[in-house]
Amino acid sequence: MNSRPLMQLRLSTSPTQNVGHTPDGQLSIFPVVGGTFEGDRLRGKVLAGGADWVTKGSDDVLRLDLRITLETEDGALIYMTFTGIRDDANHYFRTLPRFETASPKYAFLNRLLAVGVGEIRPDGPVHVIEEIL
Numbered sequence: 001m002n003s004r005p006l007m008q009l010r011l012s013t014s015p016t017q018n019v020g021h022t023p024d025g026q027l028s029i030f031p032v033v034g035g036t037f038e039g040d041r042l043r044g045k046v047l048a049g050g051a052d053w054v055t056k057g058s059d060d061v062l063r064l065d066l067r068i069t070l071e072t073e074d075g076a077l078i079y080m081t082f083t084g085i086r087d088d089a090n091h092y093f094r095t096l097p098r099f100e101t102a103s104p105k106y107a108f109l110n111r112l113l114a115v116g117v118g119e120i121r122p123d124g125p126v127h128v129i130e131e132i133l
Contacts, residue, residue: 003130006114007039011046011068011125025063026056032068035124042106044072054086062086064095076103082116093118097129 035046050068084095095116099109
């Protein structure tokens with residue numbers, strides 16, 4: 001399988017909202033208040049208002065459901081979602097990003113599949129995202 005770099009995504013979050021134990025596990029919401037993204041074909045900022053809904057299962061694995069809006073440096077809006085798995089015990093943090101945009105310039109995002117590798121850093125989460133060719 002071949003891939004090429006799409007972007008590096010850096011997220012800024014505000015304090016976690018702990019919903020508590022639900023039928024699916026321990027649910028926490030990480031509000032996204034900003035960030036940046038940068039790649040060869042697109043770059044810009046992450047708009048406030050998104051979040052990552054994280055459910056911790058009985059196996060201590062975190063199941064991720066992120067929804068954010070990206071704004072490119074030329075003003076286009078891109079809706080980005082991903083599901084993912086974060087297993088800290090095994091140093092495993094992978095995501096499956098998807099994109100939607102009305103911008104003709106970035107329409108290629110509507111037709112691609114991507115994978116990401118995440119890392120939690122002191123200044124927030126960082127995701128290296130690759131386009132699957």
